[in-house]
Amino acid sequence: MASLKTALYVGACMTAWMITTAKMDIIPKAENVHWQSVDFKTILIWTATPSDYTYTVLYSEDGGNWDTNPDCIQISDSECDMTNSLKPFDRTYTADIQTEPAGINYDSDHDEFPHTYSPPFNPYRQSEISAVNFTVESVEETAVSINIIDPLTSIHEHTKQLSIRDILKKDLKYKIMYYKSGSTGKRDVTSNSSTAKISNLDAGQSYCFMVAAFIPSRAKAHKQGEWSSQICTPGHKSPLGELSLGALVGGIFILIVVLIIIVTVAVLCCKCCRQKKTIQQSSHSTVV
Known part of the structure; x- marks a missing residue:
């Protein structure tokens, strides 16, 4: 008889354990928990299967006591703004995301529901700085x-x-x-x-x-x-400084050609004037 009672007791315990385990498997647990922080605005982000369950976020400073973020109690979102909770800045914080049924009585045992802990995070040493x-x-x-x-x-x-x-x-x-x-x-x-x-x-x-x-x-x-x-900055280059080497060489070549043409024309004009003057002098001598 005693053996039968013991067997029934063990069976009942195993059944309760199996029901609890199955229930825990159904309750969505926060996953892929990570911190996103830019210019000291810090958001705790996670993923979870859509459900009617809510989440409450607690945090601990340097492994101390747990405090609840007043802005993240029984929230349905999968993120929590931790900016105003992480003070002093140069401390290491860990967050605990608790999965809870909507409207849970806070006198109940919260440990029976899933908890997911975040990686440690120090805003002073890890918050990214945006472009200035x-x-x-x-x-x-x-x-x-x-x-x-x-x-x-x-x-x-x-x-x-x-x-x-x-x-x-x-x-x-x-x-x-x-x-x-x-x-x-x-x-x-x-x-x-x-x-x-x-x-x-x-x-x-x-x-x-x-x-x-x-x-x-x-x-x-x-x-x-x-x-x-x-x-x-805009810079203040001279017009010559803005020219490429090829353009500069081409400009110099054109300038030389123009100078040669001018000199040639001048020489020809001088020769013509001299020839005209010589003819005039010859004509005058003949008349005399």
């Missing part, structure tokens, strides 16, 4: 001034919208690449501030410039931001 805007101003014949506009973030503090320099401070530098128009040789310099003077340029030549944010304290994959569009 800048201007180029001539200050001397052989020098220009580069003025860079620090990109704004979507983060506000005390009604002020922060720029990437407000966050990165002295870690933010700019890489400036430039080359002479029509040349393949490129040079680059690094500026510690948002302004830079580029000297030793060839006077009157056109130069093209591109700028990118540069954070040398980061790992190689996240050191440099996106390159900007290029801006080229």
